[in-house]
Amino acid sequence: MKKTPTLLALGAALLAGAAAADEPRHPWVTLPVPLPQPSTYFTNLKDGDRIETPFVLRFGLSRTGLAAITQAVPDTGHHHLLVNRDLPLDFRQPLPFNDQYRHFGKGQMETVLDFKPGSYTLRLLLADHKHIPYFIYSKPMTITVTAKNERVDPKSLVQPGVTLLAPRDGQTLAAPIHLQFHASGLNVSHVDIREPNTGHFRVVAQAKGGASERIAFTNGATEAWLRPPPGDYVFRLELVANAPGGAVLASSAPVAVKVSR
Missing domain, CATH: 2.60.40.10 (Immunoglobulins)
Structure with a gap:
């Protein structure tokens, strides 16, 4: 019988996919408890x-x-x-x-x-x-x-673009926060797939009065759980081409979120 990836393997793949192959996993990336x-x-x-x-x-x-x-x-x-x-x-x-x-x-x-x-x-x-x-x-x-x-x-x-389905603008949430991504008229794939109009998601998080964080989901993930420090953030979703150069194919509207303690 064909083997299905185990929960452990899928969890590891999800976490590993939050960074490029030659970069460490971003410290905000986590998994929910209990694990679905x-x-x-x-x-x-x-x-x-x-x-x-x-x-x-x-x-x-x-x-x-x-x-x-x-x-x-x-x-x-x-x-x-x-x-x-x-x-x-x-x-x-x-x-x-x-x-x-x-x-x-x-x-x-x-x-x-x-x-x-x-x-x-x-x-x-x-x-x-x-x-x-x-x-x-x-x-x-x-x-x-x-x-x-x-x-x-x-x-x-169908109009090409990307949308951050969750969280919603103006929400106050306790970490870990759940992010859901969507691409319309464009294709999403693991970074190894280099086809036209195909890319992987990247989250850009701008902290109020702080630095900007960029978290790439190179394994083709379409949702994520993040544990950022408490504070006010503006999140934006990008679809980054898998082709050399990594051009931004589309960018979402900004979403303002407060992460509580």
């Missing part, structure tokens, strides 16, 4: 929701990283959207390619749903570069599409 299982999830839709299509559905991933399918990268995977399908019975076999198994092998974090009115059950499943699934998946959710707007061009709903 690695999982995928939807960040903007929940069980029982009613929507109109086209609709931009966003994916989240906890405790491991994304990588495009161009090469094998340990402890990473890519998303698959299962539509009206249960989890596969055999996790040793690659997932098929059809409308019920939608692949996101470039490292995408979203898709535009084009469903006709009706009820649908959706689930995310992570798989490796050969589309062989890990035991890393979301709970199933059932949604209702109430209408499909044929006049809306699905492509018009």
